[in-house]
Amino acid sequence: MSSINLTLKIWRQQNSDALGQLETYTLDAIHTDMSFLEMLDVLNEKLTKEGQDPVAFDHDCREGICGMCGAIIDGVAHGPEKEVTLCQLHMRHFKDGDTIVIEPFRSRAYPVKRDLLIDRSALDRIIQSGGYVSVNTGGTVDGNSIPIPSQQSELAMDAAACIGCGACVASCPNGAAMLFTSAKVSQLALLPQGQVERKQRALAMVEQMDKEGFGNCTNAKECEAVCPKGISIRNIARLNKEYLFAAMTEG
Amino acid sequence: MELNARVPAGPLEKKWDNHRFSNKLVNPANRRKYSAIVVGTGLAGASAAATLSEQGYQVKSFCIQDSPRRAHSIAAQGGINAAKNYQNDGDSVFRLFYDTIKGGDFRSREANVYRLAQVSTEIIDQCVAQGVPFAREYGGTLANRSFGGAQVSRTFYARGQTGQQLLLGAYGALSRQIHAGGVEMFTRREMMDVVVVDGRARGITTRNIMTGEIESHVADVVILATGGYGNVYFLSTNAMASNVTAAWRAHKKGAGFANPSFVQIHPTCIPVHGDYQSKLTLMSESLRNDGRVWVPKKQGDKRLPADIPEDERDYYLENKYPSFGNLVPRDVASRNAKEQCDLGKGVGNTQLAVYLDFAEAINRDGEAAIFKKYGNLFQMYEKITDSNPMKEPMMIYPAVHYTMGGLWVDYDLMTNIPGLFAIGECNFSDHGANRLGASALMQGLADGYFVIATSIAHYLGTNKLEKVSEHEQDFIDSRRVVEDRIAKLLKNSAGGPAGKFTVDEIHKELGKLMWDNCGMARNKEDLEKALKELPAIKQKFWDYVYIPGDTKEINQSLERAGRLADFLEFAEIMIRDALTRGESCGCHLREESQTEDNEAKRDDENYSHVSVWEYAGQQEEPKLHIEPLSFENVTPSQRSYK
Numbered sequence: 001m002s003s004i005n006l007t008l009k010i011w012r013q014q015n016s017d018a019l020g021q022l023e024t025y026t027l028d029a030i031h032t033d034m035s036f037l038e039m040l041d042v043l044n045e046k047l048t049k050e051g052q053d054p055v056a057f058d059h060d061c062r063e064g065i066c067g068m069c070g071a072i073i074d075g076v077a078h079g080p081e082k083e084v085t086l087c088q089l090h091m092r093h094f095k096d097g098d099t100i101v102i103e104p105f106r107s108r109a110y111p112v113k114r115d116l117l118i119d120r121s122a123l124d125r126i127i128q129s130g131g132y133v134s135v136n137t138g139g140t141v142d143g144n145s146i147p148i149p150s151q152q153s154e155l156a157m158d159a160a161a162c163i164g165c166g167a168c169v170a171s172c173p174n175g176a177a178m179l180f181t182s183a184k185v186s187q188l189a190l191l192p193q194g195q196v197e198r199k200q201r202a203l204a205m206v207e208q209m210d211k212e213g214f215g216n217c218t219n220a221k222e223c224e225a226v227c228p229k230g231i232s233i234r235n236i237a238r239l240n241k242e243y244l245f246a247a248m249t250e251g
Numbered sequence: 252m253e254l255n256a257r258v259p260a261g262p263l264e265k266k267w268d269n270h271r272f273s274n275k276l277v278n279p280a281n282r283r284k285y286s287a288i289v290v291g292t293g294l295a296g297a298s299a300a301a302t303l304s305e306q307g308y309q310v311k312s313f314c315i316q317d318s319p320r321r322a323h324s325i326a327a328q329g330g331i332n333a334a335k336n337y338q339n340d341g342d343s344v345f346r347l348f349y350d351t352i353k354g355g356d357f358r359s360r361e362a363n364v365y366r367l368a369q370v371s372t373e374i375i376d377q378c379v380a381q382g383v384p385f386a387r388e389y390g391g392t393l394a395n396r397s398f399g400g401a402q403v404s405r406t407f408y409a410r411g412q413t414g415q416q417l418l419l420g421a422y423g424a425l426s427r428q429i430h431a432g433g434v435e436m437f438t439r440r441e442m443m444d445v446v447v448v449d450g451r452a453r454g455i456t457t458r459n460i461m462t463g464e465i466e467s468h469v470a471d472v473v474i475l476a477t478g479g480y481g482n483v484y485f486l487s488t489n490a491m492a493s494n495v496t497a498a499w500r501a502h503k504k505g506a507g508f509a510n511p512s513f514v515q516i517h518p519t520c521i522p523v524h525g526d527y528q529s530k531l532t533l534m535s536e537s538l539r540n541d542g543r544v545w546v547p548k549k550q551g552d553k554r555l556p557a558d559i560p561e562d563e564r565d566y567y568l569e570n571k572y573p574s575f576g577n578l579v580p581r582d583v584a585s586r587n588a589k590e591q592c593d594l595g596k597g598v599g600n601t602q603l604a605v606y607l608d609f610a611e612a613i614n615r616d617g618e619a620a621i622f623k624k625y626g627n628l629f630q631m632y633e634k635i636t637d638s639n640p641m642k643e644p645m646m647i648y649p650a651v652h653y654t655m656g657g658l659w660v661d662y663d664l665m666t667n668i669p670g671l672f673a674i675g676e677c678n679f680s681d682h683g684a685n686r687l688g689a690s691a692l693m694q695g696l697a698d699g700y701f702v703i704a705t706s707i708a709h710y711l712g713t714n715k716l717e718k719v720s721e722h723e724q725d726f727i728d729s730r731r732v733v734e735d736r737i738a739k740l741l742k743n744s745a746g747g748p749a750g751k752f753t754v755d756e757i758h759k760e761l762g763k764l765m766w767d768n769c770g771m772a773r774n775k776e777d778l779e780k781a782l783k784e785l786p787a788i789k790q791k792f793w794d795y796v797y798i799p800g801d802t803k804e805i806n807q808s809l810e811r812a813g814r815l816a817d818f819l820e821f822a823e824i825m826i827r828d829a830l831t832r833g834e835s836c837g838c839h840l841r842e843e844s845q846t847e848d849n850e851a852k853r854d855d856e857n858y859s860h861v862s863v864w865e866y867a868g869q870q871e872e873p874k875l876h877i878e879p880l881s882f883e884n885v886t887p888s889q890r891s892y893k
Contacts, residue, residue: 015804034527037529050748056807061321064634065412066325090635117805121318124320124438130430132427140373153384160384191382
């Protein structure tokens with residue numbers, strides 16, 4: 001185990017109405033086995049002991065699955081490692097003497113609430129507009145009476161793996177939520193259970209996405225590059241197809 | 252305190268049907284006149300809120316995170332049990348019931364556990380209908396695997412992300428109801444108190460985490476689905492925000508707390524690597540299906556695992572428990588790992604780890620097959636430890652994972668405060684002294700989708716509730732108590748941090764006290780010592796904790812301080828509970844109660860009961876009550892996995 005010294009430039013902003021700015025902090029003897037958030041914990045303990053305000057950031061499971069954490073690290077959502085959330089990024093990927101710039105996920109649809117903590121509730125509202133199969137509890141058929149080819153189920157699972165962290169939006173030059181939306185639309189379009197509401201779902205979710213102020217996809221592919229779960233932009237192609245088909249036949 | 256479990260009459264397999272028939276109903280047109288508060292949006296909370304709203308009740312749902320999709324159920328990896336017997340390998344409702352009650356070491360209620368096994372099959376159907384992408388066989392049918400401690404394949408799974416997929420299913424159902432207007436969703440709210448009016452739970456007091464606002468919410472029933480209290484140990488596999496506050500505040504308002512010392516220590520976690528560590532990461536125990544657990548035979552053997560020849564390795568689980576081998580229940584696996592490390596045979600830097608080796612499985616089934624099963628777990632492990640389990644054995648060590656104890660509830664999942672219900676990990680009801688793998692997801696969804704609505708209808712159908720409002724004295728008092736407590740938390744902070752302690756520093760101290768004295772193996776002497784040392788930590792917290800910032804803004808230090816204050820109070824009944832239970836059972840070994848070959852010895856004569864604690868006041872000792880357990884359908888046997 002080795003340790004490194006770091007300079008951090010962190011976005012500090014008191015609340016949504018305040019102006020923010022980057023503040024510089026130094027941290028010494030950071031163990032390289034630490035996770036990025038543990039490094040921020042160490043900084044916050046230090047700031048607290050010095051009588052300064054600790055940095056506010058969202059986090060919960062710290063296992064890369066709840067989707068609550070995330071920040072822009074040196075310009076990249078969730079940092080330099082492929083397919084990890086910020087909580088699963090470890091300090092062994094940084095070098096002694098590095099300066100690390102840490103900013104919140106930024107997008108028109110994500111107001112900054114404090115420091116690195118943002119409001120991503122727009123993503124919830126996209127799901128609320130139709131990202132489900134409308135079945136009530138009870139009275140469903142036996143699980144095995146809906147056979148699904150293994151490959152198909154695996155494809156649906158690839159899309160369903162989305163954790164809703166919103167890094168895709170923060171990385172998109174257009175601030176689009178297409179990868180997020182397409183993951184849910186794809187999962188359900190690929191499964192027999194999703195067929196009944198297939199068209200209506202694609203239309204409603206895209207409409208909500210637009211209403212929230214998210215942009216449109218121009219195939220910059222930044223979303224796929226930063227997605228901690230490796231969600232493919234093929235899902236966006238699928239969403240476009242689903243939307244087009246629905247709009248032509250229903251709209 | 253009256254502890255009437257209200258278990259329905261009749262033979263075991265008829266109890267649930269009889270109960271549903273004899274329970275009162277609320278007719279569909281009247282349901283919209285009733286409101287329910289559901290706190291927590293994990294599997295239990297989200298499924299309950301969605302189901303009650305579908306049935307027509309007005310629901311208010313609360314979560315502490317920024318979105319209901321983030322609750323810690325999402326992190327469950329391995330799977331969900333159900334008595335479908337799709338594999339035709341001898342499973343049945345009775346067998347799942349038996350395994351669960353036996354796995355819980357005969358410390359749970361027969362009727363509740365049987366109902367859980369009964370509704371397990373409906374859960375799978377429900378989740379499939381929602382579009383949960385369970386693993387499938389090539390013919391398109393649902394795949395199953397066998398899971399820690401079970402001799403049948405009854406576990407359904409979605410890669411290593413079963414909890415995530417089930418939670419997103421429930422979140423979908425909840426989102427649909429939010430969209431339809433049946434559920435009003437409150438995110439980033441922390442429940443600070445239950446409001447009891449005329450002896451009935453009629454609302455809650457919350458703190459808005461974004462603004463610091465103290466708010467009142469009124470309803471006809473309050474359902475707590477606020478999870479477990481594993482974070483009392485500071486380090487656990489729980490999410491950072493998981494806490495005991497909601498359950499503890501309910502307890503202080505009169506709800507009994509059952510079996511608080513029943514804590515599950517999960518055997519397959521990534522070992523601790525430094526004192527900056529913030530949480531422990533679980534590796535699904537499905538890994539034990541193909542991984543072999545071993546340590547070097549020689550003490551202090553520092554060679555790399557690959558350099559240790561086969562005959563110098565001790566596959567201690569296989570040797571000691573030939574019929575179950577690496578699949579012994581969690582407590583047995585955990586205790587044996589600790590035992591090996593205590594003997595000086597632990598591996599890795601800290602020597603607090605054992606190997607979990609996939610070499611033989613890779614030889615047998617090929618790299619591709621093993622990677623398909625465990626790929627995402629291996630990747631997660633590699634990201635954290637920088638070591639690839641396909642190339643060298645994993646290192647694992649036990650960690651606090653699940654709490655079987657919780658609020659005492661009757662058969663209807665109602666606490667002893669009328670109108671206050673507890674579901675999921677938050678209650679004590681189904682897992683006795685130890686929970687089987689893949690049963691937490693089952694219980695959460697059973698309670699939320701299939702049990703709670705029946706209970707709510709009966710409660711509302713049999714009680715006449717007066718209208719109440721947040722302007723009533725009980726609500727005003729509750730808000731005042733919450734505000735006073737926050738002011739008290741902040742009282743030391745005006746003078747700056749000099750000579751003070753941070754919240755985490757004190758939490759780590761509490762965690763160490765609990766892990767050392769109230770962990771896997773316990774004895775009277777250490778427990779009494781812990782009970783004596785606890786008040787000093789509590790005092791230190793109230794006199795010297797430093798919390799930066801203000802109350803009317805986002806203040807994450809203040810949030811953590813509030814939770815720690817409750818953990819510090821709660822720890823006392825945990826230790827007392829462990830102290831009064833003089834037997835080894837389920838997850839924990841009581842050192843004074845062992846067999847000749849050092850296995851746990853249960854004592855049915857003296858401890859075949861649920862221990863329920865009653866809050867008696869700030870300066871008073873808590874009171875212990877007992878709900879005796881009787882077994883009419885199974886004969887408690889001494890567990891043996893040899």
